[in-house]
Amino acid sequence: MALILYNTLTKKLETFAPHEGTTVGMYTCGPTVYSYVTIGNWRTYTLGDIVARTLSYNGFDVRYYMNITDVGHLTGDNEGDADTGEDRMEKAKKKEGKNAWEIAKFYTEDFKKGYQALNLTQPIAFLAATEHIPEQIALVERIEKNGLAYRINDGMYFDTVAYEARGYRYGELSNLDQIKAGARVEFNAEKRDPRDFALWKFSPTDGTVRDMEWPSPWGVGFPGWHIECSAMSMSVLGAQFDLHIGGEDLKSTHHPNEIAQSQGASDKAPFVRHWMHGAFLQIDGGRMGKSLGNAYTLHDLKSRGYSPLALRYFYFSGHYRNPLNFTWEGLDAATTALGRIRQSFAAHTTPDEQSDEENIVPDESYKDRFMSALNDDLNLPLALSVLHELLKDKTLSAAVIQKTALDFDRVLGLDLGAETKEEIPEVIQRLAQEREDARRTKDWSKSDELRAKITEAGYEVKDTDTGPVIHKI
Ligand code: AMP
Numbered sequence: 207m208a209l210i211l212y213n214t215l216t217k218k219l220e221t222f223a224p225h226e227g228t229t230v231g232m233y234t235c236g237p238t239v240y241s242y243v244t245i246g247n248w249r250t251y252t253l254g255d256i257v258a259r260t261l262s263y264n265g266f267d268v269r270y271y272m273n274i275t276d277v278g279h280l281t282g283d284n285e286g287d288a289d290t291g292e293d294r295m296e297k298a299k300k301k302e303g304k305n306a307w308e309i310a311k312f313y314t315e316d317f318k319k320g321y322q323a324l325n326l327t328q329p330i331a332f333l334a335a336t337e338h339i340p341e342q343i344a345l346v347e348r349i350e351k352n353g354l355a356y357r358i359n360d361g362m363y364f365d366t367v368a369y370e371a372r373g374y375r376y377g378e379l380s381n382l383d384q385i386k387a388g389a390r391v392e393f394n395a396e397k398r399d400p401r402d403f404a405l406w407k408f409s410p411t412d413g414t415v416r417d418m419e420w421p422s423p424w425g426v427g428f429p430g431w432h433i434e435c436s437a438m439s440m441s442v443l444g445a446q447f448d449l450h451i452g453g454e455d456l457k458s459t460h461h462p463n464e465i466a467q468s469q470g471a472s473d474k475a476p477f478v479r480h481w482m483h484g485a486f487l488q489i490d491g492g493r494m495g496k497s498l499g500n501a502y503t504l505h506d507l508k509s510r511g512y513s514p515l516a517l518r519y520f521y522f523s524g525h526y527r528n529p530l531n532f533t534w535e536g537l538d539a540a541t542t543a544l545g546r547i548r549q550s551f552a553a554h555t556t557p558d559e560q561s562d563e564e565n566i567v568p569d570e571s572y573k574d575r576f577m578s579a580l581n582d583d584l585n586l587p588l589a590l591s592v593l594h595e596l597l598k599d600k601t602l603s604a605a606v607i608q609k610t611a612l613d614f615d616r617v618l619g620l621d622l623g624a625e626t627k628e629e630i631p632e633v634i635q636r637l638a639q640e641r642e643d644a645r646r647t648k649d650w651s652k653s654d655e656l657r658a659k660i661t662e663a664g665y666e667v668k669d670t671d672t673g674p675v676i677h678k679i
Pocket residue numbers: 235236237238245246247248249250452453454455456484485486487488494
């Protein structure tokens with residue numbers, strides 16, 4: 207079955223096919239680790255995860271990488287010009303009284319925990335920008351050698367006009383108005399063209415000392431924001447690779463700059479054949495923002511009693527190319543729906559020997575419908591409805607339903623199987639132990655009484671040769 211995915215580069219739905227064989231080189235732009243990752247950011251990383259899982263489900267061999275932007279970047283990039291303003295890491299440092307390295311380490315660890323909690327596909331490596339400075343310098347050198355870099359007072363810049371003179375078009379992914387608007391925000395007057403951007407920035411000369419700076423052929427400083435993704439993705443996936451993912455905001459500056467740097471250095475186009483961009487998560491119908499107090503994190507969800515997987519389920523309620531509106535009521539609904547799926551899945555539990563039988567395979571017709579939904583540019587709402595329908599199907603055996611649901615969960619990652627290895631609350635385990643003790647002393651009335659208590663709490667005890675086994679009813 208063909209896998210159809212929208213390609214932002216060609217602005218078309220396309221049958222996805224990797225450049226070579228069945229191996230897909232894939233890269234998602236990762237977090238800037240100067241504060242907690244928000245549920246907006248997590249929507250984009252969940253898109254990366256779903257794409258990776260869908261590719262694997264389709265039999266592709268995925269080579270997945272994600273960067274961690276741990277070099278501070280300039281706050282101006284929020285307005286579309288990453289080369290102006292105050293460094294984010296330096297700003298966080300002032301606020302938190304830690305040095306830039308400590309801040310990056312703290313938020314990187316927090317990010318990785320959240321990443322696991324959301325069941326996101328582990329990349330082959332998280333590539334930290336600070337650990338790949340030589341690759342970034344080498345790439346800038348290649349760009350310079352090709353005549354596409356120039357020096358001004360505060361750094362080395364990419365020359366978009368010279369790049370276009372080589373026959374490339376700058377800004378393929380974006381619409382030009384956005385670029386122009388972005389470029390209007392206070393830019394360095396020495397830039398030859400408003401679209402030019404920093405490849406390497408010099409450390410300040412006013413005596414302030416940066417925590418993060420490195421020597422380079424052009425002077426002590428730090429890399430421009432865009433160069434890390436070009437340098438690191440090319441170093442692990444080659445000068446040209448298959449798939450690149452990020453949030454829709456990256457279409458206007460970051461990704462066009464990645465393309466220009468990479469093609470400008472390697473002289474090979476296209477840098478990436480297929481680009482995917484996720485629409486933003488909104489909050490209560492509006493923008494999410496730190497200043498608005500609604501840039502929720504996984505910690506905020508946890509403190510209100512929500513699980514990360516409920517958020518994962520919530521993301522699946524919309525199509526990735528449409529904005530998704532987050533509300534607490536929506537998360538409640540996702541929590542309930544996920545709970546129902548779990549319960550219904552667990553209700554189909556069969557003894558291990560039965561469900562492990564090799565002749566039990568996922569139901570073909572449901573699998574087809576599930577895969578058609580996924581392969582239609584990741585129609586997850588439809589894929590979820592197929593799962594709901596499957597779990598209610600009275601014509602299939604419990605074992606087949608479970609096998610099929612577990613097969614779907616390879617993509618959905620909702621940990622359906624975890625419920626079969628059910629966690630029995632301690633209080634129930636204690637009751638079961640007391641009942642076992644009563645049975646040993648042949649106190650049948652006490653044993654019956656305890657069984658009734660256990661049943662009332664929603665569990666059942668089965669006495670087997672190897673002792674009592676407890677299940678959720
Ligand atoms: P940042 O840490 O700001 O560089 O953002 C990291 C990733 O999250 C980028 O791919 C952004 O496009 C994405 N992103 C930022 N805000 C949102 C949002 N509200 N919804 C979805 N993705 C977002």
